[in-house]
Amino acid sequence: MKREIVVAVAGNPNVGKSTLFTILTGEIAHVANWPGTTVERKEGIRRHRGRVIRFVDLPGTYSISATSPEEIVAREYIVSGEPDLVLVLVDSTAPERTLNLAVQVLELTSRVVIALTKADAAHSQGIHIHVDKLEEKLRAPVVLVSALKGTGIRELLDTILDVAEGKRSGKSTLRINYSWLEPYISEVESLLRKQNVLPEYDRRWLAIKLLEGDRRLEDLLIQKGLKTVVEKTRSLRQAIERSTGRSISEHIITSRFNYVDSIARETVVRVPAPSAPMFSRIENLLIHPLYGPPLGLLILLAAFTAAFALNTGFPLNIVFSSIGLSEVAELVEEYSLSGLVEKGFSILGAKTAEILYAAGAPSWVVALIAEGVIPGVGSVLSFFPLIVIIYAALSVIEDSGIGPRIAVSMNRFFNYFGLSGKAIYPFMIGLGCNVPAVLASRASIEEEERKQIIVSVPFVPCQARLIVILAFVTAYFRKPVFQALSIISIYAVALLLALATSLATRRVYFRKKTPPELILEIPPIHRPSFKVVWWLTWDYSKHFLRKAGTLIVLLSIATWWLLSYGPGGIVEDVRASYGAILGKAISPLLLLYGVGGENAWKTAFALIQGLAAKEALIETIAVMQGGEVSTKEALLALGLTPLQAYSLLVFMVLYVPCFATIAAIYLETKSLKTTLVSMLYMIASAMIISLTIYYLGQLILLVAT
Amino acid sequence: MIPLAYLPPGTRARIVGLTGGYGQTRRLMEMGFTPGTQVEVLSSGPGPLLVKVRGVVVALGRGVASKIIVEPMR
Ligand SMILES: Nc1nc2c(ncn2[C@@H]2O[C@H](COP(=O)(O)OP(=O)(O)O)[C@@H](O)[C@H]2O)c(=O)[nH]1
Numbered sequence: 186m187k188r189e190i191v192v193a194v195a196g197n198p199n200v201g202k203s204t205l206f207t208i209l210t211g212e213i214a215h216v217a218n219w220p221g222t223t224v225e226r227k228e229g230i231r232r233h234r235g236r237v238i239r240f241v242d243l244p245g246t247y248s249i250s251a252t253s254p255e256e257i258v259a260r261e262y263i264v265s266g267e268p269d270l271v272l273v274l275v276d277s278t279a280p281e282r283t284l285n286l287a288v289q290v291l292e293l294t295s296r297v298v299i300a301l302t303k304a305d306a307a308h309s310q311g312i313h314i315h316v317d318k319l320e321e322k323l324r325a326p327v328v329l330v331s332a333l334k335g336t337g338i339r340e341l342l343d344t345i346l347d348v349a350e351g352k353r354s355g356k357s358t359l360r361i362n363y364s365w366l367e368p369y370i371s372e373v374e375s376l377l378r379k380q381n382v383l384p385e386y387d388r389r390w391l392a393i394k395l396l397e398g399d400r401r402l403e404d405l406l407i408q409k410g411l412k413t414v415v416e417k418t419r420s421l422r423q424a425i426e427r428s429t430g431r432s433i434s435e436h437i438i439t440s441r442f443n444y445v446d447s448i449a450r451e452t453v454v455r456v457p458a459p460s461a462p463m464f465s466r467i468e469n470l471l472i473h474p475l476y477g478p479p480l481g482l483l484i485l486l487a488a489f490t491a492a493f494a495l496n497t498g499f500p501l502n503i504v505f506s507s508i509g510l511s512e513v514a515e516l517v518e519e520y521s522l523s524g525l526v527e528k529g530f531s532i533l534g535a536k537t538a539e540i541l542y543a544a545g546a547p548s549w550v551v552a553l554i555a556e557g558v559i560p561g562v563g564s565v566l567s568f569f570p571l572i573v574i575i576y577a578a579l580s581v582i583e584d585s586g587i588g589p590r591i592a593v594s595m596n597r598f599f600n601y602f603g604l605s606g607k608a609i610y611p612f613m614i615g616l617g618c619n620v621p622a623v624l625a626s627r628a629s630i631e632e633e634e635r636k637q638i639i640v641s642v643p644f645v646p647c648q649a650r651l652i653v654i655l656a657f658v659t660a661y662f663r664k665p666v667f668q669a670l671s672i673i674s675i676y677a678v679a680l681l682l683a684l685a686t687s688l689a690t691r692r693v694y695f696r697k698k699t700p701p702e703l704i705l706e707i708p709p710i711h712r713p714s715f716k717v718v719w720w721l722t723w724d725y726s727k728h729f730l731r732k733a734g735t736l737i738v739l740l741s742i743a744t745w746w747l748l749s750y751g752p753g754g755i756v757e758d759v760r761a762s763y764g765a766i767l768g769k770a771i772s773p774l775l776l777l778y779g780v781g782g783e784n785a786w787k788t789a790f791a792l793i794q795g796l797a798a799k800e801a802l803i804e805t806i807a808v809m810q811g812g813e814v815s816t817k818e819a820l821l822a823l824g825l826t827p828l829q830a831y832s833l834l835v836f837m838v839l840y841v842p843c844f845a846t847i848a849a850i851y852l853e854t855k856s857l858k859t860t861l862v863s864m865l866y867m868i869a870s871a872m873i874i875s876l877t878i879y880y881l882g883q884l885i886l887l888v889a890t
Numbered sequence: 891m892i893p894l895a896y897l898p899p900g901t902r903a904r905i906v907g908l909t910g911g912y913g914q915t916r917r918l919m920e921m922g923f924t925p926g927t928q929v930e931v932l933s934s935g936p937g938p939l940l941v942k943v944r945g946v947v948v949a950l951g952r953g954v955a956s957k958i959i960v961e962p963m964r
Contacts, residue, residue, distance in 0.1 A: 248920040252913055282922045282944040435908075438919040439926065474935030593949045597937045605951065606938070630917070703938050703951035704917065 189237045190349040192298075193262055195290060196274030197283050198245040199708050201302035204332040205274065207720045209342075210240050219258045225627075226258075233342040236349075241268065249289050250394075250434075251401035253630070263294060264385050269349045270296040272341075277307035277314055277329065280453050284445045287323070291359035293390050297325045298344050304331040311458030319452045326353055333714055358387050361444045366436060369396060369425060373418055382411055396422055397434045468710050471587065477594035484587060485613050488578035492617065495522055495574055522570035530563030549755070557745030562738055571648055573726045575617040579610070580721035584713040589705055600700040602684040603691035604634060607705065611638050612683070615645030619842045621725060622647075623849040634701040637687040639853050640863045643842045644683035646676055649799035650838050656803050657837075660820040661830040671831060679838055682870060744794060744801065764790050778832055778879055784823045788833070798843045828886065832879035839871035892962070895939065895955035897931045903960035904928055910957035921948065923958060 196202040210229025219226045227242040243262060244255035251257050263271055273290050276283040280301075287299050301307075301314060320327045326344045330337035347353040363370060373392035377383075383391060383405070394402050395418040403415045422433060471477050505514035538555035582588045588610070596606030607628050615622035619642060626638035646654070654675055662668045691697050747764040749755060756762045768790030775785040787806065795802035807819040825833065841847060841864055851860040891906055905927050908915040922944040923929070932940040938949045950958075 247917070250916065250920070252916055279945040282946050285920070285922070434916060435919065435925070438916070439924040442919075442922065442924045442927070472933055472940060474937060589949070593938050593940070596949075596951065600951075606949075699953065700951075702914065702954045703949055704914075704921070704954055705938075705949040706921070707940065707947040707949055709947070 189239055190270075190346070191239045191241060191268045192345055192349075193241050193243050193259075193268035193271045194274070195243045195249075195259055195263075195271055195286060196245060196302075197247055197276065197286055199706055200245070200274045200276045200283055201332055202242065202245055202274055203720070203724075204717055205300065205302060205330065206240060206242055208332045208335065208338060219262075224255050224258050231342065234346055236346060238342070238345060238349075240272075246286070248286065249293065250397070251399050257401055260293070263290065266385065270298060270345065272298050272300060272345065274300050274302050276303060277301040278303050278310055278312060280312075280314060281446060281449045284448060285442060287325075288359060288361070288441055288445055291323060291325060292361065292393075293358065293387055295325075295356065295358050296348060298341070298348055299323065299325055299327045300337075300341055301327060301329045302332065304329045304336060305334045306331075309458065311456040313454045313456070315452045315454075319448070322448050322452065323359065324356075333716070358390065360389070361441055363393070363437060363440050365429070366396070366425075366433065366440075369421060373421065376414060376417060380411065380414055382406065382414055383409075393437060396425075397437055398422055465710075467587075468590070471590040472593055474594075477590070478598070481587075481591035481594050481609075484582065485591065485609075488582065489575065489613065489616060492571060492574040492578055495570070522574075523567040526567040526570065527563055530559055530566065534559040534563075552749065553742065553745065556749075557742045558738060560741060562741075569726070569730065572618055572621065573722060575614070576621070576722040576725045577718060579614065580718040580725075581713045584717050584721065586708045586710040589707045590710075592705060593703070593707070596703050601688075603637060603688040603697070603700050604684075605629070605631075605701045605703045607703070608634070608638060608687075611642045612645055612680075615642045615647060615683075617648055619643050619645065619647050619846040620849045623846060623853055626853060629701070630704065631701040633691060633695045633697060636695075636854070636859075637690045639850055640690055640859070640866070641683045641686040643846050643850070643863070643867060644679050644686065644839060646679045646838055647799075647842060649843065653795075653799050653802055653837055654834060656816055656820060657830055657834045660817045661825065661827050671834075675835060675838055678835060678874065682839065682874070686866075686870075741797075744797060764793075767793055777876060778829055780823075780825065780829060780833075784825075788823060792837070792840075795837060796841050796844065798845070799837070802837060828879060828882040832875045832882070835878055836871045836875035839874060840868045842867075891959055893956040894929065894931070894941065894950070894958040894960050895934075895952050897934065897960065897962060899931050899934050901962055902928060902930045903962045906959045906961050908958055910954065914954065914957070918954070918958065922946070928963070929958075929960065 194202060194206060206227065206229065210231050217226050218224060224244050229240050229242075231238045231240065241262070243259040246253070246256045246259055249256055249260040249263070251260070262268065271290050271294060273287040274283075275287050287297070291297055299319075301316070307314070314329070316327050316329055326348060328337055328341045328344050330341055332338075344353070370389065370392050373395055374388050377388050377392060377395075383402075391402065395406075395415075398419070403419075406412070406415050426433060470480055473480075505511070534555045537559060538551050541551045541554065579588075582591070592606035592609050594606070595609045599606055599608045610628055611622045611625040614625050622642045622645065623639055626635045626642070629635040629638060654672055658668045658671045662671060691700075744764075747767065748759050748762050751761040751763055751766070753761065759765060765786060768786035770789075771793070772785035772789040775781070775788055780788060791802050791805040794805040803816055803820075806823065807816055820830075847860060847864060850863060851857065854860060894903065894905075897903060905923055905925050907925055908918055908923065910918070927943060930942040932942055932947065934940075938951050939955045940947055940949055941955075942948075
């Protein structure tokens with residue numbers, strides 16, 4: 186007996202797969218990508234009746250044809266021989282739609298367990314499904330479950346074990362009658378039998394897929410030297426389509442849905458149930474052509490403002506200080522979550538240094554840990570509460586069903602920039618942090634749109650850049666009107682550049698004239714479940730911790746080393762460090778902005794630091810001005826004119842957000858070339874735009890005086 | 891027979907055929923937009939249409955919706 190039972194979990198998007206997966210496995214054991222793809226692979230373990238069950242989450246898809254990488258991944262894993270059985274989820278509130286995937290899997294393999302999800306919701310909507318009858322029709326075990334209420338889980342696990350142990354299982358795959366296509370299916374089947382083609386696949390299934398013209402399978406056959414088989418099925422397909430005038434794949438999908446309908450008619454009973462009037466009113470407002478877009482934006486903005494205020498005190502601190510309550514503003518900042526985390530880490534750094542000294546550790550070790558690693562970890566963690574809260578807010582918006590409706594109402598706006606309404610997610614997330622924003626590009630079904638988002642969303646000013654903007658603007662502009670105008674104009678420039686980049690990528694690089702089409706499933710509006718929101722939030726946040734965390738820790742060590750060491754070993758004065766040498770090397774660039782001398786290399790080095798993380802920019806400037814001055818004094822000590830400050834600020838906001846984002850771009854595209862090109866593009870456009878502003882400004886000043 | 895995009899809200903219709911490209915047609919069909927299936931237009935304005943198909947609400951951009959040919963039902 187095999188020690189471990191492997192279960193592949195398949196289901197349509199929105200079927201309740203993540204929720205059930207979390208209920209089944211609790212902690213997710215392992216997240217990785219499927220080999221050779223950017224499709225995420227999740228695994229989790231559950232012990233039941235003394236056996237270990239390993240659940241492997243397949244991507245949420247509507248079918249297992251080969252139209253997307255997700256579908257290929259799902260299908261090839263099912264036939265790989267690794268899973269003992271496939272658990273297919275069917276949404277019991279929409280069986281007529283979601284049974285389709287179950288039927289497709291049953292055509293491919295007989296080792297299937299079907300879970301009817303959201304039993305509680307089906308019940309309250311007056312939908313009843315005859316489980317026994319359904320089992321009889323599909324010849325596979327069916328279990329009614331509710332992940333939210335926790336019902337049916339034990340029975341589901343029992344059934345999985347029974348099937349895995351061979352006590353209960355369908356003997357053969359499901360046969361759907363494809364009417365006039367049947368003789369041709371038999372013809373291809375006998376061809377496949379003679380040549381013993383791909384014995385790991387069900388032969389009938391393979392025959393149907395080849396008749397449909399499945400590219401992936403055709404390629405596989407050609408690779409195995411079975412080109413003649415492919416040629417035969419291809420010419421057969423062409424002959425059939427020519428003589429019948431109908432598309433085979435359309436016939437197959439339609440027949441399958443007709444079969445699903447016939448099953449549903451016999452097993453699903455609907456009794457009228459009252460619908461919640463409040464939800465339908467919200468719903469109507471959200472998708473209203475006139476009120477929808479502003480309402481949607483308002484909800485998102487409110488969520489973000491709340492998250493920012495809790496974390497950084499912004500914009501409450503500005504509000505308080507502008508009405509003369511600057512002490513309150515300082516308190517708000519100090520007791521914001523990031524403020525507290527940062528303070529905690531500076532205390533931790535000092536204490537650790539003390540303890541290490543006392544223990545007799547060499548001084549470079551103490552410095553590395555207390556000045557390099559701990560502040561580095563701290564700088565990541567000070568953003569962590571923000572990430573968690575923003576994700577919580579977005580998860581509420583998503584889980585309640587408001588999110589997809591906002592995407593619908595914003596569709597027209599994003600169409601102008603070569604995107605669909607779905608782009609609202611990455612753009613909003615980007616205002617918090619660019620790393621999860623790049624990852625959020627996954628929601629796009631169109632590959633081009635996904636790439637457009639990946640290269641354009643890093644221009645969206647994140648929280649770290651907001652800090653830089655606020656610091657410079659308050660230092661160099663005294664009048665609140667100018668401060669406000671500079672902040673708004675910089676956000677406008679950055680967002681426009683992001684949208685223009687997306688449009689240009691689509692038009693020039695992908696050569697597509699029309700925006701991506703929106704095809705989006707809209708789940709019913711409902712009260713978000715606390716459990717689901719928490720899981721979603723934690724799942725995303727862990728992602729951030731793991732991917733950004735490791736990188737930033739390494740970077741902060743590198744930064745510390747650059748500033749502490751020079752050609753002559755440990756340096757007391759940063760001016761002799763490798764960092765200064767680096768800064769001097771690129772300081773000529775700053776001459777373009779009319780900045781020279783000592784300030785040029787300092788600004789240049791700060792810009793290099795800013796490549797790693799934007800917060801580092803301001804800190805570096807403060808450190809290099811002697812440390813003991815306020816941020817404002819340090820910035821003023823650079824001696825810039827307001828025009829220079831503004832243009833440089835534009836540069837700082839637009840060039841490469843941080844290394845974590847670059848890493849995210851690489852992880853999402855798996856292409857070193859795309860990553861490098863987008864990095865260079867960001868630096869180049871930052872230079873061009875900021876220099877244009879600088880010289881136009883100079884010209885205006887010249888004319889004015 | 892008219893494209894789904896031109897139906898006013900509240901109308902029901904039966905799908906006759908899909909005229910888009912191979913990938914899009916396939917995706918729509920796998921989502922349940924197969925010939926013979928009944929659809930109901932829930933809302934239709936300048937933006938995307940909301941239609942109900944097989945018990946699920948789906949938002950369709952106008953471009954997609956004009957490639958789904960339907961026969962309105964009384
Ligand atoms: N009523 C009810 N809703 C559920 C249940 N499981 C999931 N949902 C909801 O269904 C939606 C989709 O769930 P999710 O797990 O994200 O689906 P996925 O896309 O398949 O991973 C969410 O809004 C969930 O809150 C359930 O057992 N009962």
